Amino acid sequence: MRRILLNTLFAGLAGAFCAAPAWSQSKPVELEFYYPVAVGGPITKIVDGMVDEFEKSHPDIKIKSIYAGSYQDSVAKALTAYKGGSAPQLAVLLSTDMFTLIDEGAIVPFDPLIKTDEDRKWHDGFYKAFMANSQTGGKTWGIPFQRSTIVMYYNKDLFKEAGLNPDAPPSTWDELVADAKKLTKADSAGQTTQWGLEIPSGGSFAYWLFQALTTPNDAILMNQDGNEVYLDKPAVIEAVQFWHDLAYKHKVMPTGTIDWGTTPKDFLVGKTAMMWTTTGNLTNVRKNAKFDFGVAPMPKAKHGGSPTGGGNFYLFESATPEQRQAAFEFVKWMTSPENAAAWSIATGYVAVSPAAWETDKMKAYVKEVPQATVARDQLEVSVAEFSTHDNQRVTKLLNDNLQSVLTNAKTPEQAMKDAQSQADRILRPYK
Amino acid sequence: MPSPRPIASCVPINNAGARMKPSLNAVYGWLLLLPAMVLLAAFTHYPALATLWHSFQSTPKGNRPAVYVGADNYISMYQDPVFWQALWNNLAYAAITIPVSVALALVMALWVNRNLAGRGFLRMAYFTPTVLPMVAVANIWLFFYTPQYGLLDQIAHVFGLSSTNWLGKRDTALPALMMVTIWKEAGFFMIFYLAALQQVPPSLREAAMLEGASRWQYFWRVLLPLLMPTTLFVLINALINAFRLVDHVLVMTKGGPDNASTLLLFYIYEVGFSYWDTAYAATLSVVLLAILSITALIKFRWLDRRTHYQ
Numbered sequence: 001m002r003r004i005l006l007n008t009l010f011a012g013l014a015g016a017f018c019a020a021p022a023w024s025q026s027k028p029v030e031l032e033f034y035y036p037v038a039v040g041g042p043i044t045k046i047v048d049g050m051v052d053e054f055e056k057s058h059p060d061i062k063i064k065s066i067y068a069g070s071y072q073d074s075v076a077k078a079l080t081a082y083k084g085g086s087a088p089q090l091a092v093l094l095s096t097d098m099f100t101l102i103d104e105g106a107i108v109p110f111d112p113l114i115k116t117d118e119d120r121k122w123h124d125g126f127y128k129a130f131m132a133n134s135q136t137g138g139k140t141w142g143i144p145f146q147r148s149t150i151v152m153y154y155n156k157d158l159f160k161e162a163g164l165n166p167d168a169p170p171s172t173w174d175e176l177v178a179d180a181k182k183l184t185k186a187d188s189a190g191q192t193t194q195w196g197l198e199i200p201s202g203g204s205f206a207y208w209l210f211q212a213l214t215t216p217n218d219a220i221l222m223n224q225d226g227n228e229v230y231l232d233k234p235a236v237i238e239a240v241q242f243w244h245d246l247a248y249k250h251k252v253m254p255t256g257t258i259d260w261g262t263t264p265k266d267f268l269v270g271k272t273a274m275m276w277t278t279t280g281n282l283t284n285v286r287k288n289a290k291f292d293f294g295v296a297p298m299p300k301a302k303h304g305g306s307p308t309g310g311g312n313f314y315l316f317e318s319a320t321p322e323q324r325q326a327a328f329e330f331v332k333w334m335t336s337p338e339n340a341a342a343w344s345i346a347t348g349y350v351a352v353s354p355a356a357w358e359t360d361k362m363k364a365y366v367k368e369v370p371q372a373t374v375a376r377d378q379l380e381v382s383v384a385e386f387s388t389h390d391n392q393r394v395t396k397l398l399n400d401n402l403q404s405v406l407t408n409a410k411t412p413e414q415a416m417k418d419a420q421s422q423a424d425r426i427l428r429p430y431k
Numbered sequence: 432m433p434s435p436r437p438i439a440s441c442v443p444i445n446n447a448g449a450r451m452k453p454s455l456n457a458v459y460g461w462l463l464l465l466p467a468m469v470l471l472a473a474f475t476h477y478p479a480l481a482t483l484w485h486s487f488q489s490t491p492k493g494n495r496p497a498v499y500v501g502a503d504n505y506i507s508m509y510q511d512p513v514f515w516q517a518l519w520n521n522l523a524y525a526a527i528t529i530p531v532s533v534a535l536a537l538v539m540a541l542w543v544n545r546n547l548a549g550r551g552f553l554r555m556a557y558f559t560p561t562v563l564p565m566v567a568v569a570n571i572w573l574f575f576y577t578p579q580y581g582l583l584d585q586i587a588h589v590f591g592l593s594s595t596n597w598l599g600k601r602d603t604a605l606p607a608l609m610m611v612t613i614w615k616e617a618g619f620f621m622i623f624y625l626a627a628l629q630q631v632p633p634s635l636r637e638a639a640m641l642e643g644a645s646r647w648q649y650f651w652r653v654l655l656p657l658l659m660p661t662t663l664f665v666l667i668n669a670l671i672n673a674f675r676l677v678d679h680v681l682v683m684t685k686g687g688p689d690n691a692s693t694l695l696l697f698y699i700y701e702v703g704f705s706y707w708d709t710a711y712a713a714t715l716s717v718v719l720l721a722i723l724s725i726t727a728l729i730k731f732r733w734l735d736r737r738t739h740y741q
Contacts, residue, residue, distance in 0.1 A: 076704045100707065105494055191593060193579070202599060203685045254578055256599030257688040262577050271579050392705040400513075403688035407601045 028062040029326040032088035036074035039280040046346050054333050061326045082106045089319035090327040095133035095312045096387035098141050099226045107314045109139035113328040125353040129308050132384035142312030143331050144352040148278045149375050149382055150212045150306045156292040158273040169296035176299045180252035183273035196252035198272040200260040201406050206399040207386050212298050213239040215305035215383050226388040227430040232420040240412035244405050257403050279375040283348040295371035297378045305381040350375045389430040397422045485713035504714040516690050517698040525673035532613045533665055536620030544628045561619040569682035572611045598684050601691035608692055611679050620665045627661040663734055695719055
């Protein structure tokens with residue numbers, strides 16, 4: 001009797017082992033996913049929460065999300081890992097890093113994974129302005145995720161104080177100068193105590209803010225292939241001249257370069273009545289402003305316009321076919337209308353598809369924070385962020401030359417001519 | 432220096448042992464050196480040689496492997512205005528921060544070496560900047576330098592001086608960074624001077640005073656020569672730091688405006704990890720390496736001869 005019992009037990013165990021292969025077939029696909037943090041707030045917690053939720057609904061995929069530092073750190077880590085043979089399969093990196101990543105051979109396009117009609121519908125659902133930084137040579141290399149654009153924040157209380165209508169922010173360059181003059185105040189000793197406007201030009205974002213001046217002036221700075229720049233065109237030089245004049249001629253902006261990081265602080269303590277910065281600062285300003293503030297689109301010169309910015313999903317070349325498919329599922333899920341809306345509300349980034357703005361969540365949020373829609377409406381006239389081959393080098397030389405104008409070391413014509421010839425030299429091998 | 436005790440004395444002495452002794456000794460010695468040698472070779476010598484080798488190659492990109500390009504990288508460096516600017520900035524930076532911070536350290540050490548009320552507190556206050564991480568320090572100073580409501584401008588405002596955009600003007604950006612370095616380094620060097628001062632026997636001072644030497648003479652003729660080994664050590668450290676510490680550049684100015692505050696190492700970082708031009712970054716590193724080796728050589732050859740070790 002006992003023997004029979006044991007035999008059955010063995011048989012049962014053997015059966016369990018025979019069934020094992022079936023179990024091992026559904027072993028989850030593992031993915032490494034690098035992401036940066038570039039705005040305030042508990043971003044890592046939000047990302048981890050979204051990953052957990054994704055894993056619950058997709059038990060066959062396991063995502064290892066790795067916080068990789070700033071954008072700059074993240075691309076450095078991802079490329080170093082790639083060169084060392086242990087690249088992540090998926091990463092969120094700057095949309096402008098696209099050409100660098102392609103030149104290094106590190107990423108693959110998403111196109112082969114887009115097979116069904118549903119996929120195509122998803123792919124065509126993003127704002128065109130965001131896709132401009134995600135496609136080149138007819139292929140889609142990046143999927144918009146944490147995207148932003150430049151908007152103008154203004155202090156309504158200071159507008160009232162200066163006798164301006166707080167609901168009518170300047171909408172053209174002439175109005176901008178006129179309003180800013182009224183908003184610039186000096187004390188009895190002639191010291192400026194309050195500036196009309198600050199456009200940050202220090203650090204590495206000068207070129208981006210510059211695009212908020214060139215785009216309305218009807219100047220495009222580079223081609224879609226990323227191997228040609230147009231920096232010495234008259235419209236571009238005009239834009240540099242205007243930027244310079246704001247500080248030196250109209251005296252409504254501090255002279256020298258203005259730090260990117262301290263500009264929001266200047267605005268929050270009322271040292272500047274208007275500032276131009278990323279929509280990513282919306283949550284920060286909303287939480288910390290002790291005054292009524294407004295958000296406005298970029299003032300027009302010939303028309304409106306602003307560059308987009310922020311990060312895209314990239315698929316790395318090192319991923320196996322299964323991993324690519326799994327990564328694709330994850331990217332589709334993260335950018336679905338519901339999740340894009342949740343991400344936008346939590347961070348202040350612009351939700352990446354019109355469908356996301358149609359969700360109930362987003363509608364409720366817009367009711368509470370109407371300023372959020374300014375960025376969305378501006379997307380109609382937005383252009384791609386400045387991005388070329390050997391991107392960091394080209395943007396750096398553009399930044400250097402812009403800063404040399406703002407510190408009065410070069411004339412706008414000279415600086416842009418220098419920038420053009422230096423960029424031509426760098427881009428020659430990519431033609 | 433006392434001669435080292437013969438290690439092999441613990442080896443049992445017999446004929447065979449006596450014959451094997453020299454070679455065994457050598458093996459034993461090499462084994463003792465091995466851990467340090469492996470670390471030095473792997474993390475110092477090999478990277479230095481690899482850097483030199485890479486500086487004669489092109490940067491590998493995608494599926495284009497590196498090829499030998501001779502002195503091309505050096506020629507483009509010679510023609511690179513940003514390199515020259517970074518080099519001059521760094522030399523000016525070293526030429527000002529090193530003497531000032533060392534002199535300040537000595538003065539502070541002499542000051543807190545005396546019997547003062549609250550001496551411990553004073554020493555701690557001088558030393559605190561050293562303990563703080565450079566990145567944190569740079570973020571604090573960033574707001575000191577902020578125009579209008581920054582600490583410096585608020586003080587200037589009390590005296591009716593005009594507001595200055597310290598980090599945003601090309602002629603003040605680098606001096607502003609120097610200030611942070613001096614503030615941070617002086618306290619660190621003070622500790623070494625303080626330790627050295629406490630080693631100086633009080634009898635020397637008494638003897639000097641008996642001989643009728645003035646305080647200045649005692650300082651100049653007795654104390655300073657006795658502090659020379661410390662000064663040498665501090666100078667080497669200061670020089671290395673002048674070329675090594677760039678955290679504050681990254682946080683405060685990113686080398687701007689228009690490269691006015693770019694230092695050599697920051698430029699290397701930028702070329703290496705922003706532009707991904709690793710071959711050119713290696714070339715720049717070779718220059719940095721050469722500068723540091725030459726100064727170290729001069730110091731050990733020349734200053735050592737004039738330094739009195741007790």
